[in-house]
Amino acid sequence: MHTLTLPAPAKLNLFLHVTGRRADGYHQLQTLFQFLDISDTLHFQRRDDGQIRLTPELPGVPVESNLVVRAAHLLQQASGTSLGADIRLEKRLPMGGGIGGGSSDAATTLLGLNHLWKTGLSLEQLAVLGLQLGADVPVFVQGRAAWAEGVGEQLTPVEIDEPWYLLVVPDCHVSTAEIFSDERLTRDTSPITLQAFREHGGRNDCLPVVTTRYHEVRNTLILLNNYCEAKMTGTGSCLFGAFPNECEADKVRARLPATLQTFVAKGCNVSPLHIQLDKAAY
Numbered sequence: 001m002h003t004l005t006l007p008a009p010a011k012l013n014l015f016l017h018v019t020g021r022r023a024d025g026y027h028q029l030q031t032l033f034q035f036l037d038i039s040d041t042l043h044f045q046r047r048d049d050g051q052i053r054l055t056p057e058l059p060g061v062p063v064e065s066n067l068v069v070r071a072a073h074l075l076q077q078a079s080g081t082s083l084g085a086d087i088r089l090e091k092r093l094p095m096g097g098g099i100g101g102g103s104s105d106a107a108t109t110l111l112g113l114n115h116l117w118k119t120g121l122s123l124e125q126l127a128v129l130g131l132q133l134g135a136d137v138p139v140f141v142q143g144r145a146a147w148a149e150g151v152g153e154q155l156t157p158v159e160i161d162e163p164w165y166l167l168v169v170p171d172c173h174v175s176t177a178e179i180f181s182d183e184r185l186t187r188d189t190s191p192i193t194l195q196a197f198r199e200h201g202g203r204n205d206c207l208p209v210v211t212t213r214y215h216e217v218r219n220t221l222i223l224l225n226n227y228c229e230a231k232m233t234g235t236g237s238c239l240f241g242a243f244p245n246e247c248e249a250d251k252v253r254a255r256l257p258a259t260l261q262t263f264v265a266k267g268c269n270v271s272p273l274h275i276q277l278d279k280a281a282y
C-alpha cells in the first residue's frame with residue numbers, strides 16, 4: 001500500500017472562553033470542539049527518496065510554511081524514517097475562518113504518513129508533535145469531540161448533540177494572533193464546568209474584538225441573527241447557527257445573499273478522518 005486519500009475536516013468552537021494568559025503570551029482557554037463533515041482532501045503517495053513534495057501551492061502560503069509540509073518534516077524527524085511523500089492538497093475550507101483548516105491538514109498529514117510510512121507512533125505521541133504546529137492540531141489528531149482547556153490541548157472527549165449547522169463565511173480573513181494580542185480582549189472569564197455549559201451555554205470572548213475590527217463579521221452576524229442564534233467559531237471569521245435537520249439549515253441558507261459563501265454541514269462527535277482511517281486499516 002503506497003497511496004492514501006484522507007479528509008481533513010473542519011471544526012467548530014461551540015463556545016470559547018479566555019480564562020487567562022500564560023507567561024509566554026499564549027492564552028488559557030475553555031472551549032468545546034465538534035467536527036464537521038466538510039473537509040479538505042489530502043492525497044498521499046509514498047516516495048523512497050525522503051523528499052516531501054506538496055502541490056498545489058496555496059495563495060500566500062509558501063510551500064515550506066504550509067502546515068502539511070511542516071507536519072511531514074516533523075514526523076520524519078521524530079520517527080527517523082528515510083521515506084518521503086508526494087502530497088496533493090485539495091483545499092475546500094476557507095483559510096483564516098476559525099474552522100481550523102490548516103491545523104486539520106497538519107493532523108491528517110501526521111496520521112496519514114504515520115500509516116503510510118508504518119512509523120507506528122501512537123495518537124498521544126502524534127498529538128504532542130502536533131501541538132508544536134498549532135494549538136488546534138491535537139484535537140484533530142485525537143479525533144473526538146472534546147471539552148478543551150489549557151491552550152486547547154487538554155482534551156476530554158464528550159458526547160454531545162450532533163445538529164446540522166449553517167456556516168457563513170464573512171468576506172474577510174481574521175488573523176488569530178491579531179485578535180489574541182488586542183488589548184481589549186476579555187482575558188479573565190471564570191472557568192466553568194461542562195455541566196454548567198450544558199445548562200447555561202457559553203459565549204465567545206473573542207467576538208466583541210472581532211466585530212469591532214471587522215465590519216464584515218459584524219454585518220454578517222446581524223444578518224444571521226435574524227434567522228437563528230448566530231455564534232462565531234474560534235477567532236472568526238466564520239459564523240454559524242444550529243438546526244435540527246439539514247432541511248431547516250438549507251431554508252435559511254436560501255434566504256441569505258448569494259454573494260455570501262455558506263456551507264451546510266453535520267456536526268460529528270467522531271472525526272471523519274478517523275472513520276476513513278479505520279476503513280483503510282482493513
Ligand SMILES: C[C@](O)(CO)[C@H](O)COP(=O)(O)OP(=O)(O)OC[C@H]1O[C@@H](n2ccc(N)nc2=O)[C@H](O)[C@@H]1O
Pocket residue numbers: 013016025026027028029031098103133134135136137150151152176177180181234235
Ligand atoms: C482560537 C482557536 O482556534 C480555538 O480553537 C485556537 O486556540 C487557535 O489555534 P491555532 O490556530 O492552532 O493557533 P496557533 O497557530 O497555535 O496560534 C496562533 C497565534 O494565536 C495566539 N494564541 C493561540 C492560541 C492560544 N491558546 N493563545 C494564543 O494566544 C498566539 O499569538 C499564536 O501566535
Ligand SMILES: Nc1ncnc2c1ncn2[C@@H]1O[C@H](COP(=O)(O)OP(=O)(O)OP(=O)(O)O)[C@@H](O)[C@H]1O
Pocket residue numbers: 058060061065066067068094095096097098099100101102103104105106136174176234235236237
Ligand atoms: N495547509 C494550510 N491550510 C490553510 N492555512 C495554512 C496551511 N498551512 C499554513 N497555513 C497558514 O495558516 C493560516 C491559518 O489557517 P487556518 O485555515 O487554519 O485558519 P483558521 O481556520 O483561522 O484556524 P484556527 O481556527 O485554527 O485559528 C493561514 O492564513 C495560512 O497562512
